[in-house]
Amino acid sequence: MKYIDEFRDGTLAKKIASAIKNEVNPHRHYQLMEFCGGHTHAISRYGIPDLLPGNVRMIHGPGCPVCVLPVGRIENAIRLAQQPGVILCSYGDMLRVPTDRGMSLLKIKAQGADVRMVYSSIDAVRIAQENPQHQVVFLAIGFETTTPPTAIAIKQAQAMGLNNFTVFCNHVLTPPAISHILQSPEVRQLGWVPLDGFIGPAHVSTIIGSYPYEYFAEEFQKPVVIAGFEPLDVMQAILMLIRQINQGRADVENEFTRAVTREGNLKAQYLVAEVFELRRVFEWRGLGWVPYSALRIKSAFADFDAEKRFQIPALSIADHKACECGAILRGIKQPQDCKIFGTVCTPDNPVGSCMVLSEGACAAHYSYGRFRQTA
Numbered sequence: 152m153k154y155i156d157e158f159r160d161g162t163l164a165k166k167i168a169s170a171i172k173n174e175v176n177p178h179r180h181y182q183l184m185e186f187c188g189g190h191t192h193a194i195s196r197y198g199i200p201d202l203l204p205g206n207v208r209m210i211h212g213p214g215c216p217v218c219v220l221p222v223g224r225i226e227n228a229i230r231l232a233q234q235p236g237v238i239l240c241s242y243g244d245m246l247r248v249p250t251d252r253g254m255s256l257l258k259i260k261a262q263g264a265d266v267r268m269v270y271s272s273i274d275a276v277r278i279a280q281e282n283p284q285h286q287v288v289f290l291a292i293g294f295e296t297t298t299p300p301t302a303i304a305i306k307q308a309q310a311m312g313l314n315n316f317t318v319f320c321n322h323v324l325t326p327p328a329i330s331h332i333l334q335s336p337e338v339r340q341l342g343w344v345p346l347d348g349f350i351g352p353a354h355v356s357t358i359i360g361s362y363p364y365e366y367f368a369e370e371f372q373k374p375v376v377i378a379g380f381e382p383l384d385v386m387q388a389i390l391m392l393i394r395q396i397n398q399g400r401a402d403v404e405n406e407f408t409r410a411v412t413r414e415g416n417l418k419a420q421y422l423v424a425e426v427f428e429l430r431r432v433f434e435w436r437g438l439g440w441v442p443y444s445a446l447r448i449k450s451a452f453a454d455f456d457a458e459k460r461f462q463i464p465a466l467s468i469a470d471h472k473a474c475e476c477g478a479i480l481r482g483i484k485q486p487q488d489c490k491i492f493g494t495v496c497t498p499d500n501p502v503g504s505c506m507v508l509s510e511g512a513c514a515a516h517y518s519y520g521r522f523r524q525t526a
């Protein structure tokens with residue numbers, strides 16, 4: 152299949168692996184963070200660490216959309232869904248994320264709450280149209296990639312004059328999270344690992360382009376390579392990062408030229424800017440409170456904002472006490488460091504969010520199980 156097979160070619164993978172081996176300086180270590188869960192999945196699935204020299208370490212970042220949503224916001228969604236007359240809609244993976252007390256949207260659905268899995272935000276608008284006697288709340292999550300479809304749903308609901316459709320907005324932003332990892336005193340207090348460079352997310356960058364990363368490449372002197380999700384994309388990005396590090400450069404480079412431009416998708420950016428604005432601060436699982444890292448609905452669209460229509464208290468709830476998701480999302484621990492990894496916590500019975508979605512580090516390690524333990 153075009154754009155798939157040629158990016159999974161084993162012979163080419165060996166050639167890139169050999170180029171990486173020739174490029175690395177054996178007298179230093181390279182700690183590279185793949186921000187995005189899609190890359191974590193590819194790295195685990197294709198056994199990429201097995202192809203890398205021992206002094207090149209890949210560190211998982213917080214770029215899995217369901218993993219970073221804090222327990223308090225999931226508890227908010229559960230309480231919303233338990234209100235009489237409410238239909239709560241969200242994407243499938245979100246329904247399985249557990250709270251500290253082991254509840255999830257799927258479990259309260261089994262208890263009788265009207266929780267529905269949707270494949271798109273527009274499905275939730277349709278459900279609102281078909282159920283005028285109910286309040287339909289769309290639990291919106293995800294990075295910049297899933298934000299434009301939420302904006303479209305709000306605008307469509309407005310155009311249709313729906314008064315029973317709202318969005319519980321939890322959209323978060325990639326560049327502020329990367330900056331936070333690099334500079335926040337809180338993250339340093341919680342524990343972190345020094346990083347030499349970043350593999351930037353593919354799909355997010357199709358929307359925002361490559362230029363938003365230029366600030367922190369320059370400010371923090373960390374190279375960034377935006378890469379696609381196929382194994383050769385990731386291998387090539389690792390090679391490009393190592394070359395930059397060896398040459399003392401800290402540039403933003405684009406490996407994923409087949410889909411990403413410097414400017415990104417301007418139409419989508421205008422749409423998002425029309426409907427959403429920055430939140431002053433937002434809580435991320437593992438990263439704590441990150442300034443200007445999430446979006447809320449603008450007052451012009453307040454009729455479609457669940458946080459305006461319903462009482463949604465700010466809840467700060469710790470993870471399950473055995474769960475190490477926070478430390479994993481900061482890169483300081485690996486899934487196997489968690490005492491209940493693969494025993495009590497499995498994809499069938501996730502205790503923490505990192506085990507829910509295949510993009511989560513724990514689920515990726517559990518599914519492919521050939522990750523080399525690194526110090």
Ligand code: SF4
Binds near residue numbers: 474486491496504
């Ligand atoms: S295995 Fe991962 S998701 Fe499960 S409890 Fe441990 S850290 Fe959390």
